[in-house]
Amino acid sequence: MPSDRPKHLVHILAREFASNLATPTLIVDADGMLIFFNEAAEDLVGGTFAEVGEMTIAQFSDTFAPRSDNDDPLPQERRPTRIAFEEKRAAHEEMTVTSLDGVERQIGVTAFPLFAQKDEFVGIVAIWWRE
Amino acid sequence: MRCGGNTSCVEVSLDDGSVFVLDAGTGIRELGAELAERGTQKVHLLLTHLHLDHLEGLRFFAPLFDPGVEIDLWGPRSPVLGLKERIRKSFSPPLFPIDLQDTPAKVTFNDVPNVPWTIGAAELRASLVVHPGPTVGYRISADGSSVAYLPDHEPALAGRFEERTRDWISGGSIAEEVDLLLHDAQYFEEEYDERLGWGHSSVSSAVAYADAVGAKRLVLFHHDPTHSDDRMQELEDEARSFADDDGDPPTIAREGMVLDLSA
Numbered sequence: 001m002p003s004d005r006p007k008h009l010v011h012i013l014a015r016e017f018a019s020n021l022a023t024p025t026l027i028v029d030a031d032g033m034l035i036f037f038n039e040a041a042e043d044l045v046g047g048t049f050a051e052v053g054e055m056t057i058a059q060f061s062d063t064f065a066p067r068s069d070n071d072d073p074l075p076q077e078r079r080p081t082r083i084a085f086e087e088k089r090a091a092h093e094e095m096t097v098t099s100l101d102g103v104e105r106q107i108g109v110t111a112f113p114l115f116a117q118k119d120e121f122v123g124i125v126a127i128w129w130r131e
Numbered sequence: 132m133r134c135g136g137n138t139s140c141v142e143v144s145l146d147d148g149s150v151f152v153l154d155a156g157t158g159i160r161e162l163g164a165e166l167a168e169r170g171t172q173k174v175h176l177l178l179t180h181l182h183l184d185h186l187e188g189l190r191f192f193a194p195l196f197d198p199g200v201e202i203d204l205w206g207p208r209s210p211v212l213g214l215k216e217r218i219r220k221s222f223s224p225p226l227f228p229i230d231l232q233d234t235p236a237k238v239t240f241n242d243v244p245n246v247p248w249t250i251g252a253a254e255l256r257a258s259l260v261v262h263p264g265p266t267v268g269y270r271i272s273a274d275g276s277s278v279a280y281l282p283d284h285e286p287a288l289a290g291r292f293e294e295r296t297r298d299w300i301s302g303g304s305i306a307e308e309v310d311l312l313l314h315d316a317q318y319f320e321e322e323y324d325e326r327l328g329w330g331h332s333s334v335s336s337a338v339a340y341a342d343a344v345g346a347k348r349l350v351l352f353h354h355d356p357t358h359s360d361d362r363m364q365e366l367e368d369e370a371r372s373f374a375d376d377d378g379d380p381p382t383i384a385r386e387g388m389v390l391d392l393s394a
Binding site for chain 2: 004005006007008009010012013015016019116117118120
């Protein structure tokens with residue numbers, strides 16, 4: 001469900017940072033909602049953020065049916081966004097996904113947690129690398 | 132001098148007698164003398180950040196040296212040191228002869244929460260805003276009126292806020308639809324071009340920000356120390372040229388200015 005709650009300053013600055021990158025970058029808040037991805041991610045996602053809208057990162061990830069090398073579904077415990085969100089640590093994984101436009105792509109995903117204070121987790125950033 | 136030369140300090144007083152002081156720049160010295168004269172025993176001091184121009188007056192704030200006074204001090208959290216420890220640095224050699232713990236007033240130090248909180252009849256909100264180092268803006272709402280205080284703020288550094296929804300604008304939650312917005316407007320446009328990233332706004336950006344958040348009245352704040360009174364008048368004229376014709380025109384803050392927000 002879209003949220004109009006005020007965004008944390010970290011999100012506002014991360015969005016501006018991501019907006020100026022040619023690397024596909026996604027921002028997730030502390031509730032696990034995907035709140036932004038940049039223009040560079042549109043090709044990989046297969047749509048604009050305005051078209052896709054806010055949704056949980058888990059829903060978003062499932063949409064892409066991430067698979068491992070042998071084409072098995074990538075287990076939750078290997079998904080970088082889940083690791084960064086649940087375990088609050090950086091993670092990276094190579095995978096195959098099917099974008100919203102139906103195109104199959106090989107990507108790498110790096111995700112890391114964002115802390116505004118040592119005890120204030122405000123979300124994660126996920127970066128998608130074209131393989 | 133028509134505008135005054137002190138650094139940031141604003142008093143917000145409520146009908147019930149509560150006193151809120153926004154920042155402790157050099158302006159707080161005179162205010163302290165006035166509060167002492169009024170016999171004020173409780174002060175809520177809200178610091179936006181600890182840059183020296185917002186803190187340097189605290190050491191000369193008369194209520195701090197009165198054992199009968201309680202000072203309830205609020206400020207932004209820092210990832211490194213607590214609020215008290217950070218303020219204490221300015222109360223230590225070689226900067227000052229008296230240690231903070233030796234000042235007679237009863238001072239409590241509070242990190243601003245991430246959610247609204249109340250003090251007496253007032254609802255307060257704080258939000259981190261774009262400025263170097265941990266910096267917050269404040270909103271005080273009481274008796275049907277509201278004031279937002281963002282003295283050091285460069286929202287343009289986080290992108291074109293004019294095109295964003297308010298939830299994505301720095302400080303949007305505290306300035307939204309506010310009755311009175313005190314906002315950074317330190318620079319003329321040509322000055323801003325050379326000071327991008329210094330944490331302050333140009334006059335056009337301040338006017339655009341007020342419009343973007345729906346503030347009802349804008350007071351231009353945090354004057355550049357190199358600007359004469361005549362230049363400040365030009366700044367106000369420039370702000371008015373950028374503003375819509377409807378509503379109150381932007382005004383430059385002047386020392387001793389009193390604004391009545393009675394609903």
